[in-house]
Amino acid sequence: MNRRRTLLGAVTLAAAAVALAFLVLPVAAIFLRVPPGKLLHQLTSPVVTDALIVSFKTSAIAQALILLFGTPLAYLVASRRFRGRALVVTLIELPLVLPPAVAGIGLLALFGRAGLLGTSIPFTQTAVVLAVAFVSSPLYTRQAIAAFEAVDPDVVAAARTLGAGPGRTFFRVVLPLARGGLAAGEALAFARGLGEFGATIMFAGSLQGLTQTLPLAIYEEFALDFDTALAMGALLVVVSAALLVILKLVLTWQPSRQTSGFLFARSS
Amino acid sequence: MATLSADFRLPLRSFELRLALEVERTVALVGPSGAGKSSVLRAIAGLARPSGRIALDDEVWLDADVCRGPDQRRVGLVFQEYALFPHLSVERNVAFGGKERVAELLERFRISHLAHARPRELSGGERQRVALARALARDPGVLLLDEPLSALDAHTKEAVRLELQELLQAFELPTLIVTHDYEDAAALAGTVGVLVEGELRQLGSPAELVSQPSDPFVASFTGANLLRGHVQLLDDGLTRVRLESGEIVYSTDTAQGEVGVIVYPWDVSIGRIHADDSALNLIRGEIASVSRVGNRVRVRIGPLTAEVTEASAERLELARGGIAIASFKATGTRLVPLAG
Numbered sequence: 334m335n336r337r338r339t340l341l342g343a344v345t346l347a348a349a350a351v352a353l354a355f356l357v358l359p360v361a362a363i364f365l366r367v368p369p370g371k372l373l374h375q376l377t378s379p380v381v382t383d384a385l386i387v388s389f390k391t392s393a394i395a396q397a398l399i400l401l402f403g404t405p406l407a408y409l410v411a412s413r414r415f416r417g418r419a420l421v422v423t424l425i426e427l428p429l430v431l432p433p434a435v436a437g438i439g440l441l442a443l444f445g446r447a448g449l450l451g452t453s454i455p456f457t458q459t460a461v462v463l464a465v466a467f468v469s470s471p472l473y474t475r476q477a478i479a480a481f482e483a484v485d486p487d488v489v490a491a492a493r494t495l496g497a498g499p500g501r502t503f504f505r506v507v508l509p510l511a512r513g514g515l516a517a518g519e520a521l522a523f524a525r526g527l528g529e530f531g532a533t534i535m536f537a538g539s540l541q542g543l544t545q546t547l548p549l550a551i552y553e554e555f556a557l558d559f560d561t562a563l564a565m566g567a568l569l570v571v572v573s574a575a576l577l578v579i580l581k582l583v584l585t586w587q588p589s590r591q592t593s594g595f596l597f598a599r600s601s
Numbered sequence: 602m603a604t605l606s607a608d609f610r611l612p613l614r615s616f617e618l619r620l621a622l623e624v625e626r627t628v629a630l631v632g633p634s635g636a637g638k639s640s641v642l643r644a645i646a647g648l649a650r651p652s653g654r655i656a657l658d659d660e661v662w663l664d665a666d667v668c669r670g671p672d673q674r675r676v677g678l679v680f681q682e683y684a685l686f687p688h689l690s691v692e693r694n695v696a697f698g699g700k701e702r703v704a705e706l707l708e709r710f711r712i713s714h715l716a717h718a719r720p721r722e723l724s725g726g727e728r729q730r731v732a733l734a735r736a737l738a739r740d741p742g743v744l745l746l747d748e749p750l751s752a753l754d755a756h757t758k759e760a761v762r763l764e765l766q767e768l769l770q771a772f773e774l775p776t777l778i779v780t781h782d783y784e785d786a787a788a789l790a791g792t793v794g795v796l797v798e799g800e801l802r803q804l805g806s807p808a809e810l811v812s813q814p815s816d817p818f819v820a821s822f823t824g825a826n827l828l829r830g831h832v833q834l835l836d837d838g839l840t841r842v843r844l845e846s847g848e849i850v851y852s853t854d855t856a857q858g859e860v861g862v863i864v865y866p867w868d869v870s871i872g873r874i875h876a877d878d879s880a881l882n883l884i885r886g887e888i889a890s891v892s893r894v895g896n897r898v899r900v901r902i903g904p905l906t907a908e909v910t911e912a913s914a915e916r917l918e919l920a921r922g923g924i925a926i927a928s929f930k931a932t933g934t935r936l937v938p939l940a941g
């Protein structure tokens with residue numbers, strides 16, 4: 334009996350160790366294969382600097398758009414009860430589970446020259462922005478819905494009875510109280526957008542200096558110059574890890590206000 | 602002083618709230634939970650959309666053509682759980698309502714030393730003072746209090762009840778209080794309404810509701826006798842109270858100044874002859890009324906209502922105009938402080 338228990342414990346521990354090693358080793362390999370000095374040197378190559386500029390520029394614009402349009406959408410969904418609300422929430426979350434290639438083909442079908450709207454957006458930097466916004470917006474919006482729902486309705490009502498109109502109530506009360514959740518959602522969306530590959534390559538192509546983001550450049554470079562690809566990989570690991578740490582700090586700083594963490598928004 | 606008049610209907614989940622009410626001084630609505638009490642306050646504050654008319658003097662807040670938002674209604678609403686802004690200091694909570702009188706109100710509510718504290722650091726009583734200060738900083742025309750005493754523990758509750766009484770007198774605002782506790786209502790308000798399933802069953806002074814309940818529900822809900830009096834002295838664990846009607850009663854409860862002696866009708870016995878028992882309070886008087894409530898009989902003797910079985914009512918031949926002696930134990934009484 335005792336022996337069986339020891340065996341079970343050993344097996345569990347071994348399985349956990351394998352799982353953890355499987356998650357950590359590929360990331361570690363990026364840094365271990367090439368010396369750090371050489372990694373830094375590779376980052377100065379034009380392919381990398383171009384991709385870096387394209388990635389951060391398009392991400393910044395895409396995230397600004399997500400905040401600008403996603404926040405009102407999330408607030409409306411969180412504060413109103415209407416027919417079809419569950420459907421709206423599901424539609425908001427859909428890009429999250431959609432294969433990126435499907436997102437790319439969908440964007441082409443809408444914005445392509447022969448598409449529904451018939452525009453010349455495909456294969457421009459605007460296309461990168463749209464692809465990143467489409468794919469990463471659900472991470473922000475559903476988290477924002479949860480954050481707004483967590484704000485005590487009585488506190489909002491109190492602001493109104495104290496003479497604040499809807500605007501002042503939103504900016505002075507609702508937004509500060511939901512801030513932690515919104516920041517967490519935005520950090521996730523930013524990280525997801527930075528790594529966007531499938532939808533971008535279909536909808537925007539991979540033109541250096543125009544639409545070639547870091548993940549696309551890694552894909553192009555790994556056949557030509559593996560070390561440069563590794564350097565960009567390392568850069569993305571550092572940025573992503575930093576985002577994750579910031580996210581965790583934001584969530585632990587405000588434990589009393591935001592307990593929903595990574596939950597999906599409620600459907601009803 | 603201004604008058605708030607409200608006459609509206611508001612459909613709720615399982616019934617319709619219908620209310621016609623004039624609030625000049627302090628009115629308390631009592632009722633069981635789920636009776637629609639909070640909805641009354643929400644409707645008046647503009648947080649719910651009833652149909653009807655709500656006005657403060659000639660300033661119309663709601664009628665067929667007008668519907669002012671909550672920010673345009675000049676109400677000071679104090680929420681049951683206070684709804685303080687958790688991200689703002691006490692001072693900024695109060696300043697949210699209005700910046701002019703912040704220092705004065707912090708002083709008035711003895712929370713100046715807490716000016717920079719966050720709500721989560723405060724006790725229940727302190728939170729309530731902040732909520733009241735914030736509501737008054739808005740310079741309201743009407744004060745609305747939602748269960749002002751229910752979130753407090755028994756010890757704090759007594760002190761806060763006294764504070765509220767003083768406050769309501771000092772600010773002279775039309776005030777509507779909702780509570781599930783009849784004692785609180787009777788202590789705080791001159792007029793009490795009993796609200797059941799969205800319907801105002803009876804409106805009157807606390808004494809009227811006890812002595813002449815309009816239906817069995819009001820009778821069972823209000824339950825208690827409230828005898829006004831003045832504490833004369835305390836000795837030997839007993840408090841001696843001189844009632845407004847002149848009689849002396851003793852209570853094992855303690856209080857000072859103007860008090861209401863609360864005694865439940867079913868704790869009052871009725872006799873025809875003097876039962877010599879020093880542990881009993883005795884009130885001799887004329888039988889003012891005899892009314893049937895269910896299978897019980899309510900008998901009004903002087904300032905007191907007693908409830909006896911039909912059998913004993915018959916045995917004692919209780920009828921209007923007769924003389925009887927009501928007796929109740931000092932241990933069966935409670936004292937609540939009243940505003941002088």
